[in-house]
Amino acid sequence: MQQQHLLHLQLQLLQQQWDQLRQDRQLNRQLLLCIQKICYAVVLYAAFVKFANTFNPMNINAKQRHKLRLQRILEPREAFELLRHH
Structure with a gap:
C-alpha cells in the first residue's frame, strides 16, 4: 500500500514536471516566433526600400x-x- 502511494506521488511529480516542461517549450516557441516575425519585417522593409530606391x-x-x-x-x-x- 505504501509502495503504491509512493508510486502515485512520483507519478504526480513527473506529471507536474512534464506540464512545466511543455509550458516552457510553448513559451520558447512563442518567443522565437515573435523574434522571427520582427526579423522578417525588418528584412522585408529593407528590401522594399532598396527596390523602391533602385527603380x-x-x-x-x-x-x-x-x-x-x-x-x-x-x-x-x-x-x-x-x-x-x-
Whole structure:
C-alpha cells in the first residue's frame, strides 16, 4: 500500500514536471516566433526600400544627371592635361 502511494506521488511529480516542461517549450516557441516575425519585417522593409530606391525614376534621372555633371567637370581637365603634355 505504501509502495503504491509512493508510486502515485512520483507519478504526480513527473506529471507536474512534464506540464512545466511543455509550458516552457510553448513559451520558447512563442518567443522565437515573435523574434522571427520582427526579423522578417525588418528584412522585408529593407528590401522594399532598396527596390523602391533602385527603380524610382527620379533617382535614376538624378544618377544620370550626376554622371553627366561629372563628365562635364572632368572632360575639360583631361583635355587641358593632354594639351599641356604635348
